[in-house]
Amino acid sequence: MLIAIAAHLVVAAVLPVVARYRGRAVFAVAALVPAATLVLVLTRAGGVLDGRPVTESLAWAPAIGLEFTVRLDALSLLMIVLVSGVGALVLAYYVTYAKGEHGAGREATVLLVFAGAMLGLVVADDVLSFYVFWELTTVCSFLLVGGDGATRALRRSATQALLVTTFGGLAMLLGLILLGDAAGTFRISEIVADPPSGAVVNVAVLLILLGAFTKSAQVPFHPWLPAAMVAPTPVSAYLHAAAMVKAGVYLVARFAPAFAALPAWWVPVVVVGLCSMVLGGVQAMRQHDLKELLAFGTISQLGFLIVLVGVGTHTAAVAGAAMVLAHGLFKSALFLSAGVIDKRAGTRDIRQLSGLGRRWPLLAVLVTLAAASMAGVPPLLGYVGKEAALEAFAHGSVRDVLILIGLVLGSLFTVAYSLRFVLGAFGTKRGVDPVEARRPEWGFTTPVLLPVAASLGFGLAVGWVGKVASGYAEAYPAGPEPYHLALWHGVSLPLLLSALVLGGGYLIYARFPGWDRQLLPTTLDAQLGYRAVVSALDRTAHGVTGRVQTGSLPAYLGIILVTVIVLPSAGLFAGVVWPAGMGWWDSWLQLPLAAAVLAAAVTVPLARRRLTAVLLTGMVGYGIGGLFVVYGGVDLALAQFLVESLSLVIFVLVLRRLPPSFTHGRKPDPSRRWLKGAVAVCGGLFVALVAVLFSTVRERPLEASREYIARAMPEAGAHNVVNAILVDFRALDTVGEITVLLVTATGVASLGLAAHTRRRRHVPEAEGESQQEEDIRA
Template sequence: MLTLLGAFLLSSVVMPVLVRWMGARAFFIAALIPAGAFVHALMLTPQVLHAASAPYESVEWIPQLGLNMSMHMDVLGWVLTLIVTGVGALVLLYCRWYFHDDSVGLGQFAAVLLGFAGAMYGLVLTDDLVMLVMFWEVTSILSYLLIGYYRRRAASRRAALQALLVTTLGGLVMFVGVVLLVVDAGTSSIREILALAPTGPIVDAAIVMLLVGAISKSALFPFHFWLPGAMAAPTPVSAYLHAAAMVKAGIYLIARFAPIFAFSGPWRPILISLGVFTMLLGGVQALRETDLKRILAFGTVSQLGFFSVVIGYGTQAAALAGLALVIAHALFKSALFLIVGVIDRQLSTRDVTELSGVGRQAPVLAVTAFISVASMAGIAPTIGFVAKESALTALLDDAQGGSVWGLVALIGIVLGSMLTAAYGARFLWGAFFSKRDAQGERMPDTAWPGPPLGFVAAPIVLAALTLAAGIGAPALDAALQGYAVTATPGLDHAGEAAEGPGHLALWHGLEPALGISIVSILLGIGVFLLTRRTGWERRPRVLPFTAADAYYAVVRAIDRLSVLSTTLTQRGSLPVYVGTIFVVFVAAEATALLASDIDRIQLSAWHTPAQIAAAPLMAVAGIFAVRAQKRYTGVVLVSVTGLGMVALFATSGAPDLALTQILVETVTMVTFALVLRRLPSRMGEHNASVGRIPRALLGIGVGVTMALVAIVATQSRVAEPISTLFPKLAYELGHGKNVVNVALVDLRGWDTMGELSVLVLAATGVASLVFVTHRADLLAATKTLPKATRRATRSRPLVETTDGIRFQTSENRSSPRAWLVGGTNMKPENRSILLEVIVRILFHTIIVVSIFLLFSGHNLPGGGFAGGLVAGMALVMRYIAGGRWELGAAAPTDAGRLLGTGLVLAVGSAVVPLFFGLAPLTSRFWEWELPGFGHMEFVTSTIFDIGVYLVVIGLVLDVLRSLGAEVDRQAAALRSAQDASTPSGTDRPRGVSI
């Protein structure tokens, strides 16, 4: 079963390629996967019917949470599997003739439809509730893509979004219920929960939430409106999702838990009341429609209400009848949808007022439709008749035994069955019968081009199975008894517990249920004739609004609320944005602080004498930074606070943190300088809408709140912090003595992985703001140069000069060498020979030091982050000494490659252990004696650290290229343009010097 689930996933991935190669014929191959799963389920029938040996497979997923990828095929899962895979295979075959080879987006459609079949296969077989929720949400997402297949049609997009919002909202509520149920039961295994049958107020709340998910997925009132709107999808989607698969997910959930929850407080009132109302509402609306597909859509809504009442009723007889109804509906409703697709494809219309005489020209199709409608209405000898009579008997017995809910359900189903017969007759009349126009004249027959046999094969097969299942009801009864006996026995006529669930049979004799069924069918035909004569579809609706109107009203209200909130908060003012965030932060955290025991907090003024000097210095620097009138002065004062942290770290026994902090402060200072050089040196006049005192109070409030949160959080622990074990874990698991570095690359490697992703995103964001096209614009420019020049670039580093681009060839290699390459291209007044000499001497030494910090960081202060910052500082020195020309010579590579390579190394070190059956980021340690070098050690987490090293270098290089070299180039281009536009002898306007 798990293998087949993987086959669904893999085949959906390759389907776009197959469709591009084979066209619509690729659906033949796509149908093989669900057909194989169907055959596999049939082969497992003996084991399924013998409950003790029901197939079960399990693979550990998240063992820490007790979650497994478990698959269990009992009778209920077996029935739904046969429906999902069998109907799915026929629908995929049907798609071969429904679509053309050149249909837009056909490859994506085939992949998504096959993926949806796989998700449904997993949903009905999984034994883990959390996995069920995951499959549930996957079906919602994939159904969105399928319903929105005609992406250029507004109706299709609107219907897809509506279905997604409704089913996802229900799924989220259901997930909360799943969490409550799993926590209360102590397990996420469905089999174990069914065995435990938990009760209590928490379980009752979980039941309500589970039912919200079920009724939203199965389109019960008040969430029924999304299903008729989803008829904007291609007909194969409607035949599969809305007849055999997606809408059955909610019914499956009800059927799965009805045996243990049916007699819990909220279960029957919710399902019977909503189910009966939905059945009547859908039936009435189906009689008003003129589109064949929408007639079936509202009929499906009505039938889903029917199923939820019967299968959710919870007795053994109702469970048997309900499961038979699910099988019957999958067969007859899929066939009817596919028949509508044939009519629509052949005639380009589904309007009953435009169709006439099709039945005489397509007798096979008409007979197929009649068999399917007969099953829907409950006419012998179809499976629909067998299931409907069994359902009426189950509810009639319970009602006669004194059950009030049984009586309510019985009355509702009888009325609903009458409407079912009515809209079934309307469908047959609208699709196949001859009609008369407004003057009473007989309309000419609609021209019928005969469809290919393969196009009508799927509905014919389904109709044949409808008859076969009805005639072979005893065999079906034997197969379904295994599910029925899991429910609670119902009542008999005397109000006593019934003996067993009863049996499915084509003939039970002259029973009350048979008479009720015949009367409801005759009344339904009468209702159809009456509504046709009175023009029911043209009458105004009874209620002034519908559930769909309520949905759109809610959506519009949310839109208005978002506009209002945006208007109040998004005012184009950074102070307003920051102030809003700070006010909310202070309000939320202050509320939490007031509820805590602040008076029990114990504090000491200081721990080391260095704190006495550093803390006031940091505070004073922060105050003066706020009052600074010059930008650079403010930056320097802010950096003083960072250097104060360096002192605190260094005197608190954290040299690694002190080293990293001082390097970060240095790089940050350079970044500030690169940004601020394009701005005026002095601050502008501050015209804030909020006065200085309120701003000061808000700042003080944020600072005090943050300090109190930190103090309270650290002193409110209820368990011993895991950090106390870090020194031991770092040595025993990470094989290192530097706790900080081992924590970054081993113990807390996932945190570092996330931080690396943030660094890459930050670098990409900075580059995208500055570069118009690509980070490596200068490198890309070589593609337009002569071939000889391009060959030279492959072996020599690219260097930009004041004249553009040149290369280190044999000619300039023989010229006198400068200390720095870029120095020769700078104006003399901007050069410092002393600085160039110092940088030339120290550059390689600093690079070696950075590599030393990288490899020694596992046991000494350092590591990939610190080493990368040191290497970045070396690049900063080259840029400061020689400008953008020197930066190109020092690092003639794209920063994006360094970022990508580092991220690949980090991710690779996390993924590789999986291939050896280990957890991600598991490290291995080797040690050996190397002649001439002595004792050597290597830890695989060093590879992760190398990735960190490269990402940090890439980040610094990207910042220098973006905010440094590229800004310099743009400024130079601007000056050149100004010089070219300034008449000779005229002074050029003065601006900011770069």
């Protein structure tokens, strides 16, 4: 798995060169990588489905326990089938779609990087790697949606997707950190196997769900997904139907076995999922653009999936796994068909499309089958998964009955907008001239045919899908007769509900055509809410900047100090106990040096002349250097003395061009002086307390420190560990510091020479000599 992830990134790096010589054939080259990954994973599927997950690790900082760990289990296997399988199809489809377009190298590169990031995301077993891949998918989505950024719509949509998903990603990261800290491990499989409990865990799961809801475009964060439909259709088919939006569903599915019993988990999952399912279906009925119709349908279907994988029952988990695969297959096929229509007919508006079914019978049949799977028509996989979903809530508690009602209502709209898509795209309409368009070539139809064929095949023979679904559902307790996927379970309540849904969905489509008017109040428009939030943030930023960026250096320093004091102080000092038995000094030489440093520091604010303040500040620095000598850090003391000497020289040269007094004829404001003094004192006390607490709370040396001590003598021949670190172990860092000092010395010399040159140009020779002598005496 590690090699497969690396292969995506390595091949992506050379794709721009391939595109320069082979043009759009670069997409075919890129498609080989996810196709090979799919084959590799399927060869290991047998052991995974038998309950033997595959785990690989790459330690990149073993001394402190940092490693990149991947784990292939049933859920990861299911997601890789979508990520790599649909990814290969989309890249192959792009060969025909991109004909005559520029930027093939860029699109292929970013798509392949995205495929690698999604692969890493679904197999990552440590929190840090998971978050890195999570945000990498966000960055790739921004680049793919924004394209070349030539239009305002592209830039606005890409920015909205980036802001919403990044906000959710940061919330998720905080939740994962809290969860890992409570569990005592940051391995996801270990957290799920032995979940922690407590109030912190409730907060953590809410933050994790927030990340999942934003990524999967759930209410009220959903508007970014329809806005992202400005992206090319293959991008929409991959990112916004089969892969990226599934990341949120995967996150819920991964952690649900551990936390589904918590009200903080299942209540948001059920409420948000059902609201998204129903509202997405209602909004889909109002769309005339095929891609926007599919986008709102995706929001609805993702809400359905969130509920199934999040409620935490065995049957619901089986249904959720089946529907995740079914959704990826039928929705990718529908998006790709919308791209065919757009390319060949020149429009995606269903009000202008007519007669395509007679002109393109093969594509019409394929789209009908894909939409039938989405609506839950047998014998397709969508029906198998939807019947399992109805079975999961058909015989349970009051909660289950309420969920069942919500699923049935949402499914009615699913059938309705499925009919709207098929008949709107391929039906013959009165008063609309038939569209004149040539038949799409095999490069367009084959990528649509394969997922439709897979959906039909998996529906007729659900054995492999059933094994994968049951493998994931093993994390939940099953009844005496656990549910298994099958095309026919006999006459039952789920079968009757399926028939009711199909009939009721048709009636909604046929009898209630008035969907063009606004059905929801404006106050519930999430897109307006997003714009209001962004505008409020802009106004707040302008207001804060206008009051903070005043051009006053003391004000800047004061704001920084206040921020440092206020924000982290509560977290730093919470639960910290003052160390017992700590002495006030270790050597009597520290006392006079500390007294001199304190006296100089207290006197600096009282100084009226700049040179006096500079000299007192230098005294503080030299006193700190003396304390380094007392502690035995001679090398640190030498560096401190050198820096202080250079600083004094620079200050003196600069002060010659400034007025000698701070006030310069202005009367100081006593209230401001006291305010500045209070901020300075609080800042100093805060830093001192943090230094003392942090230096005494450590009970034993860090692992890195022990390694330095152990390696100093045998590898560097040094008794002084600090010297060995500076000269041998971190030599490049030391060279960089020396370079900085040389640049600083060069700047000081240049400043002095420039000042001397200016004086020689503007001062007569005799006066210049006397001035020079005076400068030397000074």
